Amino acid sequence: MSFQxxxxxxxxxxxxASLDLLGRVESAFARTGRARMAGDAGLAxxxxxxxxxxxxxxxxxxxxxxxxxxxxxADAGEGGIAALLTEEHAAIRAVAAEALPLARAxxxxxxxxxxxxxxxxxxxxxxxxxxxxxxxETMALLPMLEDLLDEDADRELAxxxxxx
Amino acid sequence: MKEAAAGKSSLTPIFPAMAGSRLLRPSxxxxxxxxxxxxxxxxxxxxxxxxxxxxxxxxxxxxxLVVLHFVTLGVLAMSAIGASLQLLPVATRRSVGxxxxxxxxxxxxxxxxxxxALGMGTGAVTALAAGAVAVVxxxxxxxxxxxxxxxxxxxxxxxxxxxxAALASLAIVLATALALAGAYAGAxxxxxxxxxGLHVVFAAYxxxxxxxxxxxxxxxxxxxxSAAPAERPAWxxxxxxxxxxxxxxxxxxxxxxxxLRTAAAAAGLASVxxxxxxxxxxxxxxxxxxxxxxxxxxxxxWAMLVASLLLALALVFDAxxxxxxxxxxxxxxxxxxxxxxxxxxxxIVPFLASMHAGQVGTRGRGLPPTPSALTAARPxxxxxxxxxxxxxxxxxxxxxxxxxxxxxxAALGTAGALAFGAFFAAAMRRMRxxxxxxxxxxxxxx
Numbered sequence: 001m002s003f004q005x006x007x008x009x010x011x012x013x014x015x016x017a018s019l020d021l022l023g024r025v026e027s028a029f030a031r032t033g034r035a036r037m038a039g040d041a042g043l044a045x046x047x048x049x050x051x052x053x054x055x056x057x058x059x060x061x062x063x064x065x066x067x068x069x070x071x072x073x074a075d076a077g078e079g080g081i082a083a084l085l086t087e088e089h090a091a092i093r094a095v096a097a098e099a100l101p102l103a104r105a106x107x108x109x110x111x112x113x114x115x116x117x118x119x120x121x122x123x124x125x126x127x128x129x130x131x132x133x134x135x136x137e138t139m140a141l142l143p144m145l146e147d148l149l150d151e152d153a154d155r156e157l158a159x160x161x162x163x164x
Numbered sequence: 165m166k167e168a169a170a171g172k173s174s175l176t177p178i179f180p181a182m183a184g185s186r187l188l189r190p191s192x193x194x195x196x197x198x199x200x201x202x203x204x205x206x207x208x209x210x211x212x213x214x215x216x217x218x219x220x221x222x223x224x225x226x227x228x229l230v231v232l233h234f235v236t237l238g239v240l241a242m243s244a245i246g247a248s249l250q251l252l253p254v255a256t257r258r259s260v261g262x263x264x265x266x267x268x269x270x271x272x273x274x275x276x277x278x279x280x281a282l283g284m285g286t287g288a289v290t291a292l293a294a295g296a297v298a299v300v301x302x303x304x305x306x307x308x309x310x311x312x313x314x315x316x317x318x319x320x321x322x323x324x325x326x327x328x329a330a331l332a333s334l335a336i337v338l339a340t341a342l343a344l345a346g347a348y349a350g351a352x353x354x355x356x357x358x359x360x361g362l363h364v365v366f367a368a369y370x371x372x373x374x375x376x377x378x379x380x381x382x383x384x385x386x387x388x389x390s391a392a393p394a395e396r397p398a399w400x401x402x403x404x405x406x407x408x409x410x411x412x413x414x415x416x417x418x419x420x421x422x423x424l425r426t427a428a429a430a431a432g433l434a435s436v437x438x439x440x441x442x443x444x445x446x447x448x449x450x451x452x453x454x455x456x457x458x459x460x461x462x463x464x465x466w467a468m469l470v471a472s473l474l475l476a477l478a479l480v481f482d483a484x485x486x487x488x489x490x491x492x493x494x495x496x497x498x499x500x501x502x503x504x505x506x507x508x509x510x511x512i513v514p515f516l517a518s519m520h521a522g523q524v525g526t527r528g529r530g531l532p533p534t535p536s537a538l539t540a541a542r543p544x545x546x547x548x549x550x551x552x553x554x555x556x557x558x559x560x561x562x563x564x565x566x567x568x569x570x571x572x573x574a575a576l577g578t579a580g581a582l583a584f585g586a587f588f589a590a591a592m593r594r595m596r597x598x599x600x601x602x603x604x605x606x607x608x609x610x
Contacts, residue, residue, distance in 0.1 A: 019389060019451045020451065023451060087532060091531040091532055094530075094531055125534065129534055131389065131452060132515065134389065135386050135387070135389065135515075136519070138386065139382070139386055143257060143319050144257065147318060
């Protein structure tokens, strides 16, 4: 999909950045044996990046969508899609809440073997939920914004998003 | 998310009021997919029954014709209706409107297909004619819904253009279907060879083919998480495909048939080359590159699409190969369209099911299940092996004119179709029931 509205492009960029990081963490977990996870400096660094994203980016991105965009979607008769995306936000937040302390501990090299297993499992789940969620937003939410927003509304929302 | 905390889907009270939404109730697309799963099993069983007549099948009533229509009407068109009713509104940014019409289509179409096939298999012309009327009426309603959705579509113009081409092809398919059924009922209207020529080309490459190519511009980038395919080559591919259909249609009407069919195959190959370039670019550059067995099937199907056009050329030049026409049918219907559909369906079903699943919880956390938690991997692995082996054996059986090998292929195909049915049933069951308390998220794309 290619988007004309600033806010659609900004959200699409954030989706891609999020997937890029999650993909790198997922790949690192997939190629690192269980016994080597604890001592892997690259994995610890990625876990730190993941913690940063879980802590700041996901909440900011989701809050913006729920506050500014989903009500517009519902007003346009797509309340079902807005409710579905809101539910998925809740699920992703819940998995992120599980993963965050583990990622922090991994980054600080204080995570035990069971913790690494839990982090790996949570990361894989996070990846799958984020991929499926972003697929839906890319197909349903962002194209809809192209119709719903005029230039002024787009500019205002892009500003609100950038300063959020 | 109070509803989520309460472990209850907030979607539940919303769906009944979703008449204007692009998101259909799950029962709409899934009833079509479920019927397709059953007709898929039926097709392989019918092949077993009609094994003796299959290797050199050259048209006419009988079990090979049942197989052909179980697959084309029962599996391919059935799934295409379900998928397009859910996917095209997303692409066009227009809702389907009332859900009563899609439901009515299913109730008319499903028994119509069964009755048509029964008539073809047993030679009961009245059943065939009655079934054909029901099928044509149902597809006519579907065509009207599709046209209404495409009129004033706002997004994805290249997908919309494919939709219009599929719709125009469907009109030709329906007209020729009525002519063929009328001829069996003792009311011939047009030259049979002309009608069959138009019917085959516009059903396989026109209606189903253009829908498959068009919906691929939505589905492949979506699953690969890639950028949208470049528009100019997509339009060029579309124009060449339409040109190929027009040339093949003119050839069926007996205008310079060899020259026009050759040109049609060449235009088709050029169109497919551009399309596959765009699709493989999306898969190569997307953020999800490992899409598992489902996309292995899709890649096999793409290879079979190319092979079908080469076989069409061989038919045009009357290549001295026994069973060439039947081989063409196996490759274009089984190899290209059916394999493509089964690959895509195993992605769409858990994806849609996860959207509609109640928040019944994974690991007791009150979260909706992931698509992988709704995917039964083992049945899909069995289906993958059985389907590909069955198709290979079927092609071999036609080449060596062996009814025994056809039966072996049918047995393998039936096993694969049953395994696919188990996958579908598991997805439906898991969509409605609590999930197993386990770390259910597999490697995405597995």
